[in-house]
Amino acid sequence: SAVISQKPSRDICQRGTSLTIQCQVDSQVTMMFWYRQQPGQSLTLIATANQGSEATYESGFVIDKFPISRPNLTFSTLTVSNMSPEDSSIYLCSVEKVTEAFFGQGTRLTVV
Amino acid sequence: LAKTTQPISMDSYEGQEVNITCSHNNIATNDYITWYQQFPSQGPRFIIQGYKTKVTNEVASLFIPADRKSSTLSLPRVSLSDTAVYYCLVGDMGGSTLGRLYFGRGTQLTVWP
Incomplete structure (x- = not known):
């Protein structure tokens, strides 16, 4: 199993600013994943973060808007840049152990 | 990746068995079927x-x-605490797609007293 801690759990931000979300795992993992869940919607994969290489982004997501860091095998950050109200969502970090995915509690972001 | 189709919502009462069906017509030979539960x-x-x-x-x-x-x-004898969204996912458990999950809309199950 894996225990994932995300910080902050929630935040209210002004449009045009940036927020960095932290994700800490209790064990080393090769890949970490970032998802977005817009209000009332399902989860959408943003990117895959590998340690030592640039993140791989899914269609519709770009590095300038969602820069990701992966400094070691237990930690990753996702930054939501130049925020607008449309970025108001829950952002979740995930890791895979064997064939089971584990998720953090999520960061609820509100942009005003 | 195989697309999945589930009912948007289902209602049940405590103690009943609940069956949620997921369609995945273009499932590939290497694909597994996985279900996740999400609480608010x-x-x-x-x-x-x-x-x-x-x-x-x-x-x-x-x-x-x-x-x-x-x-x-199939959820046997559901309770109020089983009220959640249930997602059916289909994908290869190995290779480049490992860990990259593509969620459908899910099924909102509401259990009533």
């Missing part, structure tokens, strides 16, 4: 996974017919 303000949680026939754990059973074009998640 929490990340999804793994429930069960299978490839064919029947899988059972302490939480649920998963029934997969021979053609694997659908699957049914």
Whole structure:
């Protein structure tokens, strides 16, 4: 199993600013994943973060808007840049152990 | 990746058995079927996974017919705490797609007293 801690759990931000979300795992993992869940919607994969290489982004997501860091095998950050109200969502970090995915509690972001 | 189709919502009463069916007509030979549960303000949680026939754990059973074009998640004797969104996912458990999950709309299960 894996225990994932995300910080902050929630935040209210002004449009045009940036927020960095932290994700800490209790064990080393090769890949970490970032998802977005817009209000009332399902989860959408943003990117895959590998340690030592640039993140791989899914269609519709770009590095300038969602820069990701992966400094070691237990930690990753996702930054939501130049925020607008449309970025108001829950952002979740995930890791895979064997064939089971584990998720953090999520960061609820509100942009005003 | 195989697309999945589930009912948007289901209602049940405490103590009843609930069966949620997922269609995945273009499932590939290497694909597994996995179900996740999500409570409000929490990340999804793994429930069960299978490839064919029947899988059972302490939480649920998963029934997969021979053609694997659908699957049914069975929750025995549900309680109020089973009210959640249930997601059916289909994908290769290895290779480049490992860990990259593509969620459909899910099924909102509401259990009433």
